[in-house]
Amino acid sequence: MLIEIYGKDIYNELDFHRQFNKYAQWTYYGHNLNALWDVLRDMELPTHLIWYDSEISKARLGERFTLIVSVLEDAYKDSSELYLRAPKFYTPDEKFTYELK
Numbered sequence: 138m139l140i141e142i143y144g145k146d147i148y149n150e151l152d153f154h155r156q157f158n159k160y161a162q163w164t165y166y167g168h169n170l171n172a173l174w175d176v177l178r179d180m181e182l183p184t185h186l187i188w189y190d191s192e193i194s195k196a197r198l199g200e201r202f203t204l205i206v207s208v209l210e211d212a213y214k215d216s217s218e219l220y221l222r223a224p225k226f227y228t229p230d231e232k233f234t235y236e237l238k
Contacts, residue, residue, distance in 0.1 A: 138160070138180065138181055138183070138184040138185070139184075139185055139186075139187070140157065140160045140184065140185070140186040140187070141186075141187050141189065142156050142157065142186065142187070142188040142189065142194075143156065143189050143190060144188060144189055144190030144191050144192070144193040144194035144195075145189075145190045145193055147193070147194045147197060147198070148197055149197070149198070149201075150198060150201045150205070151168055153194070153198070153205060154166070154168035154169070154172070154173065155168070157173065157176075158176075161176045161180070163176060170204060170205065170208050173205070173208050174208050174211070174212065177208070177209070177212035177216075177233055178212065178215065180233065182216060182219075182227075182231040182232055182233065183230055183231050183232055183233070183234070184233045184234075185233075185234045185235065185236075186209065186233070186234070186235040186236075187235070187236055187238060188235065188236070188237050188238065189238050190238070191237035191238060206237070209235045210235075212233045212235075213232070213233055213234060213235060215233075216231075216232035216233040217232050219231065219232065220232075
């Protein structure tokens with residue numbers, strides 16, 4: 138799955154969550170960092186998120202940007218360890234990845 142986030146359209150944290158939920162398509166998505174973590178933990182793998190114009194988002198969101206990215210990084214680390222924990226059920230390429238452009 139490919140998730141594309143467009144930083145030029147993000148003015149606050151809620152804008153990020155609205156874009157993200159277009160891909161997550163949860164009937165109830167809490168639009169907060171806990172909900173983001175929950176969705177990332179349950180998404181089909183592999184999943185790759187690209188955040189275009191992330192520098193614009195960083196300037197607009199400040200500390201909230203850093204917190205969102207920390208959740209993305211935690212999800213990456215967690216999914217990267219799946220193969221180590223359960224190689225019978227996962228392959229090395231089944232993980233969540235992201236990039237900031």
